[in-house]
Amino acid sequence: MxxxxxxxxxxxxxxxxxxxxxxxxxxxxxxxxxxxxxxxxxxxxxxxxxxxxxxxxxxxxxxxxxxxxxxxxxxxxxxxxxxxxxxxxxxxxxxxxxxxxxxxxxxxxxxxxxxxxxxxxxxxxxxxxxxxxxxxxLPTARDPRLVAVCAMLDDDPADGRTLAQLAARAGTSDRTLARLCRAELGMTFPQWRTQLRLQRALLLLADGVSVTAVAHRCGWASASAFIDVFRRALGYTPGRAFTL
Missing domain, CATH: 2.60.120.810 (Jelly Rolls)
Incomplete structure (x- = not known):
C-alpha cells in the first residue's frame, strides 16, 4: 500500500x-x-x-x-x-x-x-x-452486492439494464438492492446512476469528446436528453462547460 x-x-x-x-x-x-x-x-x-x-x-x-x-x-x-x-x-x-x-x-x-x-x-x-x-x-458502496452492481455501471455507464436485472446478476433482489442504495449511497438507484453518468460526462467533455459522443457513451438516448439533464444539474449546457 x-x-x-x-x-x-x-x-x-x-x-x-x-x-x-x-x-x-x-x-x-x-x-x-x-x-x-x-x-x-x-x-x-x-x-x-x-x-x-x-x-x-x-x-x-x-x-x-x-x-x-x-x-x-x-x-x-x-x-x-x-x-x-x-x-x-x-x-x-x-x-x-x-x-x-x-x-x-x-x-x-x-x-x-x-x-x-x-x-x-x-x-x-x-x-x-x-x-x-x-x-x-458519488458515494462508495460497502456491501459486496452493491459494490458489484456499481462496478458494472462504472465500467459501462451506458448499461441500460434495470435494477431487477442488475440485482439478479449480483445474486440478490431488486428490493434488497434498492434498500442498500438508500442506506449506503444516500440516494435512490436512479439518482445514483444519473450522478455516475453526469460525473463521467464531465470527465469525457474535459478530454474533448463531443457532446453527441458523450451522450451515447454515458447512456442517454439522445444528445438533447443529455443536454437537458446536464443543464438541470449544473445550470448550463455541456457546450458551455469549459468556457465559463
Missing part, C-alpha cells in the same frame, strides 16, 4: 496539471479549498468521489485522506485555511460565482504576506460562506 503523505499545513498556490495528472493520496492538518479554473478536478476519498468543473470548488476538511486527479488541462488552485469558515466535517462541492472565482485566482497567484493579502482572504472567506452546496458526490 503506498505511503500516505502527511502535511502539517494545507498548501496555498497554483499547480497546473496535465490530463491524467494528479496528486497522490495525502492528508493535512488544516482545511483546504481546491478549485480548477480550467479543466475538471476529481477528489477521491474512501467515502467516494467528488467532481468539480470551473463552476464548482471542493472543500476538503482537515485530516481527510484524499487524492486529486486532473481531467483535461487543469489549472488547479489550492487555498489552505488555518481556521474553519464552513464548519463542515466532510468534503463538499460548493458553487463558485464570478467574484469568488476571481478572489481565488488572485489569492493563489501571490504567495506573499501582508495586510492587503489578509484583506483579500477575508473577502474570499466571506464569499465562501455564502456559497451554496451543489451536491456532486
Amino acid at each position: 503506498p505511503e500516505i503523505r502527511h502535511l502539517p499545513q494545507a498548501p496555498t498556490g497554483r499547480r497546473p496539471l496535465a490530463p491524467g495528472g494528479g496528486i497522490d493520496a495525502h492528508r493535512h492538518d488544516t482545511h483546504q479549498i481546491v478549485y480548477a479554473c480550467s479543466g475538471v478536478l476529481s477528489v477521491t476519498t474512501d467515502a467516494g468521489t467528488w467532481v468539480a468543473p470551473a463552476s464548482r470548488a471542493i472543500w476538503i476538511p482537515a485530516g481527510t485522506v484524499h487524492e486529486h486527479r486532473a481531467h483535461g488541462n487543469t489549472d488547479l488552485r489550492l487555498v489552505g485555511l488555518t481556521g474553519d469558515p464552513l464548519g463542515l466535517a466532510r468534503p463538499a462541492v460548493l458553487a463558485v460565482e464570478p467574484l469568488l472565482r476571481e478572489l481565488i485566482i488572485a489569492y493563489t497567484a501571490d504567495p506573499g504576506d501582508g495586510a492587503e493579502r489578509d484583506r483579500l482572504l477575508g473577502v474570499l472567506l466571506d464569499r465562501l460562506r455564502r456559497s451554496p452546496e451543489r451536491p456532486f458526490h
Whole structure:
C-alpha cells in the first residue's frame, strides 16, 4: 500500500496539471479549498468521489485522506485555511460565482504576506460562506452486492439494464438492492446512476469528446436528453462547460 503523505499545513498556490495528472493520496492538518479554473478536478476519498468543473470548488476538511486527479488541462488552485469558515466535517462541492472565482485566482497567484493579502482572504472567506452546496458526490458502496452492481455501471455507464436485472446478476433482489442504495449511497438507484453518468460526462467533455459522443457513451438516448439533464444539474449546457 503506498505511503500516505502527511502535511502539517494545507498548501496555498497554483499547480497546473496535465490530463491524467494528479496528486497522490495525502492528508493535512488544516482545511483546504481546491478549485480548477480550467479543466475538471476529481477528489477521491474512501467515502467516494467528488467532481468539480470551473463552476464548482471542493472543500476538503482537515485530516481527510484524499487524492486529486486532473481531467483535461487543469489549472488547479489550492487555498489552505488555518481556521474553519464552513464548519463542515466532510468534503463538499460548493458553487463558485464570478467574484469568488476571481478572489481565488488572485489569492493563489501571490504567495506573499501582508495586510492587503489578509484583506483579500477575508473577502474570499466571506464569499465562501455564502456559497451554496451543489451536491456532486458519488458515494462508495460497502456491501459486496452493491459494490458489484456499481462496478458494472462504472465500467459501462451506458448499461441500460434495470435494477431487477442488475440485482439478479449480483445474486440478490431488486428490493434488497434498492434498500442498500438508500442506506449506503444516500440516494435512490436512479439518482445514483444519473450522478455516475453526469460525473463521467464531465470527465469525457474535459478530454474533448463531443457532446453527441458523450451522450451515447454515458447512456442517454439522445444528445438533447443529455443536454437537458446536464443543464438541470449544473445550470448550463455541456457546450458551455469549459468556457465559463
